[in-house]
């Protein structure tokens with residue numbers, strides 16, 4: 001039985017080792033703790049160990065936890081599929097959205113972002129493997145959605161995110177991450193302020209970091225296996 005502190009140390013060691021191997025600066029990769037299905041007290045335990053960025057997939061579940069931890073200076077990231085009737089809660093409660101993949105959602109988030117808050121930081125989700133069932137824009141659609149987001153004053157385009165097909169094997173997974181990096185560098189030529197490539201999870205963070213990830217989204221390796229009931 002590992003404690004959450006041991007798990008965190010293990011994940012930090014993996015990130016450090018992967019950045020060394022890739023010869024990237026140690027601080028070039030951020031840790032986003034994915035806390036879907038986990039309780040506010042489990043989040044607090046990681047917070048007490050120094051983690052400040054947390055990611056949620058379900059809007060109401062995320063907002064409940066945000067409201068139950070009002071004293072915590074947590075940066076909340078929304079990383080799940082976005083339904084248009086949930087955009088207001090996301091715009092009002094989160095600092096980041098990693099999973100933007102539709103013009104209509106971009107426009108709603110922009111319109112609903114309270115002016116008192118800084119612009120919502122946005123990554124475009126890319127369906128890098130062209131999987132039929134997956135969320136995300138195709139690589140070909142990225143420039144068009146990026147151009148729209150760049151015109152919206154209450155959104156700030158920060159980069160790209162992907163969830164590659166995990167069953168494709170190590171070599172093609174690396175290639176998918178490499179295609180994301182190339183797409184990101186191409187987009188940066190037009191938008192030099194882009195700084196975020198959100199890729200890598202518990203099982204593949206080394207491959208993602210090797211190809212240039214700047215933020216890894218880690219759930220299971222920090223909190224242990226998720227209860228099957230809510231596991232999407």
Ligand SMILES: *Cc1c(COP(=O)(O)O)cnc(C)c1O
Pocket residue numbers: 034036057079080163201202203217218219220221
């Ligand atoms: C659940 C989830 C993760 C974390 O997955 P683990 O395998 O538990 O690390 C990362 N990103 C997204 C979008 C997720 O839904």
